[in-house]
Amino acid sequence: MSRKVVLGFALFAAAFFLGVVWFHPWLALAVLFCSHMLMLFPTLVANCQWWGPVVRRFETPRPEVWLTIDDGPNAHTSAVLDLLARFEAKATFFVIGKHAQEFPNALDKIRAAGHEIGNHTCTHPSGTFWAFSSARMASEIDRFSIASRFFRAPAGLKNWLLHPLLAKRGMDLIGWTVRGLDTVSSDSAAVVERIRRKLQPGAIVLLHDGEREFYRQCLEQTLIALTNEGYRCVLPTPEQLRPRGGGK
Numbered sequence: 263m264s265r266k267v268v269l270g271f272a273l274f275a276a277a278f279f280l281g282v283v284w285f286h287p288w289l290a291l292a293v294l295f296c297s298h299m300l301m302l303f304p305t306l307v308a309n310c311q312w313w314g315p316v317v318r319r320f321e322t323p324r325p326e327v328w329l330t331i332d333d334g335p336n337a338h339t340s341a342v343l344d345l346l347a348r349f350e351a352k353a354t355f356f357v358i359g360k361h362a363q364e365f366p367n368a369l370d371k372i373r374a375a376g377h378e379i380g381n382h383t384c385t386h387p388s389g390t391f392w393a394f395s396s397a398r399m400a401s402e403i404d405r406f407s408i409a410s411r412f413f414r415a416p417a418g419l420k421n422w423l424l425h426p427l428l429a430k431r432g433m434d435l436i437g438w439t440v441r442g443l444d445t446v447s448s449d450s451a452a453v454v455e456r457i458r459r460k461l462q463p464g465a466i467v468l469l470h471d472g473e474r475e476f477y478r479q480c481l482e483q484t485l486i487a488l489t490n491e492g493y494r495c496v497l498p499t500p501e502q503l504r505p506r507g508g509g510k
């Protein structure tokens with residue numbers, strides 16, 4: 263399934279509806295309903311690629327993962343950096359623009375420690391981003407100008423307008439292989455186990471940087487588990503994100 267097919271069918275369904283609704287109202291409604299479902303699926307299923315590529319893993323033969331840490335920075339980001347240093351782990355921080363404004367030195371500290379920055383919107387409108395117009399999405403990407411080639415949508419939800427905006431900016435949409443669900447959990451062992459079960463070379467792991475001490479607990483225990491399994495946290499090169507055959 264691809265963007266063109268889904269959008270083409272949506273156009274067809276709208277025309278079909280207008281043409282047929284007076285003669286076969288239920289059929290017209292059914293076709294319209296199907297087209298809406300077809301558009302909602304890639305929008306509300308985070309890693310679905312019908313709207314365009316979503317990077318969900320990277321190519322490596324070695325036991326390596328890409329650790330991604332969302333929603334910072336905050337007053338505790340230095341503690342996260344200390345933890346990563348202790349385990350010699352590298353990570354990409356998908357930061358929220360307004361948080362970066364509140365902690366202006368944080369991005370420099372993250373970069374100075376050898377980590378990367380990703381763009382995770384300006385205000386993190388997690389409930390509504392997927393329904394935004396192109397202009398509002400562009401504003402969420404650009405307003406605080408977080409220079410990065412990576413973008414992650416709030417909660418991973420996006421509509422068909424996002425990929426053209428990212429392409430124009432030379433950015434990739436980054437999904438994940440496994441998320442710890444640390445924002446909705448209160449059991450760090452369960453978070454770590456969820457990650458451990460999906461561990462594989464090239465996995466993208468998603469955790470969070472936030473006010474709760476629990477996030478640091480989850481990160482620390484995840485780093486311990488990764489070390490025990492012989493895995494390292496690395497930053498993939500652009501080539502590793504572009505597997506032959508177009509990638510998955």
Ligand SMILES: [Zn+2]
Nearest residue numbers: 332333416417
């Ligand atoms: Zn987020």
